[in-house]
Amino acid sequence: MNPDVEADLKELSATLANVEAVMDLDKLRADIGALEAEAARPDLWDDAENAQKVTSQLSHKQGELRRVGGLRQRLDDVAVLYELAEDAEDADSAAEADAERAKLREDISSLEVRTLLSGEYDERQALVTIRSEAGGVDAADFAEMLMRMYLRWAERHSYPTEVYDTSYAEEAGIKSATFQVKAPYAYGTLSVEQGTHRLVRISPFDNQGRRQTSFAGVEVVPVVEQTDHVDIDEKDLRVDVYRSSGPGGQGVNTTDSAVRLTHIPTGIVVSCQNERSQLQNKASAMAVLQAKLLEKRRQEEQAKINALKGDGGSSWGNQMRSYVLHPYQMVKDLRTEHEVGNPSSVLDGDIDGFLEAGIRWRRQGN
CATH class of the missing domain: 3.30.160.20 (Double Stranded RNA Binding Domain)
Known part of the structure; x- marks a missing residue:
């Protein structure tokens, strides 16, 4: 095997081993066993809210175990594929192995990001509120675009959502909306989206076709659980x-x-x-x-x-991402420098790259 390829596979294996250690696979299997026993109880659905929580946690933990197990298997398989390609001097198989190695690096990196979510409330489901800010009707329209972006992101990952309230603007778009993303770690993942988002485009609401800059704010909070003590008189x-x-x-x-x-x-x-x-x-x-x-x-x-x-404050909650549709096409995170040249894809929910970059940025303490 090519020494560079062999070194890269060893590096990927070491990264995955670190992920497996942080995830504590023995504890994960024990948790799954306990949840399976609870889910099998005949009186489980007497308390529907608890039953949904148990089945959701079980499904999530089983998915995590399958995900990390699948990556380890793929890593073993790609090493075999390289050996077979080398023995047969098969360029097509070698190219296939290269493509799988690149995809493995991406997927292991994505799972590694999940292990960075260790904050007090990171495991919680998320409540997201979006508000239109400066920019008039364009801001209201942008707020609705952002709401759709997050709901499409949740849909792509098969995360259930529930919209609690939508306040519609008079001409177009929304003044505000609040919805819940009902998935473990939704808060930890989406909390990096908090702040002011900025849109630059030719306004569809301006009959002179002028360029307009508008703003919308995103707030993300963790869902309250029974163990929380929030007394309201x-x-x-x-x-x-x-x-x-x-x-x-x-x-x-x-x-x-x-x-x-x-x-x-x-x-x-x-x-x-x-x-x-x-x-x-x-x-x-x-x-x-x-x-x-x-x-x-x-x-x-x-x-x-x-x-x-002695922290003098940070830009958290200030302007954090720009979506530029004119005169060029780009979405750029102003904290992480992560950028994409396809705003349509981002606004259709393809935001995992921004989320992962944001989580890594936050972990570095910037």
Whole structure:
């Protein structure tokens, strides 16, 4: 075997071994066994919420074990393929082995990124809120484009999502939207998307065809679990009910079932209108409010730690990515320098490269 190829395969094997050690495969198998036993209980579905959590965790952990096992098998197979190609002096087989080695490097790197998600809440599901900012109707349209981008990303990975609230803008797009990505590590993965996103394009809403710059903000918080203690005093809440509505003000039902909660001490406002009853919408809105209060508490604790460290603050939450559609085509992350020349693909949910670069950047402490 070519010495360079042999050295590269050894390097890939060592990287994968590090990943396997961090993932602790023995513990992973034990966790799967415990979850399988719980999933087999006849009374599992007496508590539907817990049952969904158990089956989701089981499916995720089984998938992780299959993924790392599959990579190890592919690494063994590609070494054999190189040997066969060399013995037979088969250029086509050697080219096939080269292509598989390149793909293996990409897939092992992607799995390695997952092992970097070790923050307190990184394993959680995610609540994502998108808001239009400066730029008028173009900003509202951009906010809707970003919402579609994240929902398409989730769809590509077969992650379930639930949209809790969408506030439509008058002419086009959305003022804001909140949705949940129901997958393990969704928070750790998507948290690097938090900040201000910038779009540069010829405005489809400008009859003079001028170039327009617009902005939309992305907020990502972890979903609250039963172990979290977020006490909300009813006296601190203002509850407003109103009629759910869709694009253009079309009524989607004829009762005042939508709920808006205002947490008076913090000024945090959340809404929910996706359920049929006012009671269900209030319960969903409370869950979103608890998540936002938990994240506020986490940020305050982090700010204290940063103050002790003498951290003068960072650009986190400021402008973090540009999507340029005119005069050239490019999407560029301003923190990691990761860029792609195909905005259409990115806006259709192909954002894994940005997510991985963001996770590595955050881990390096930039």
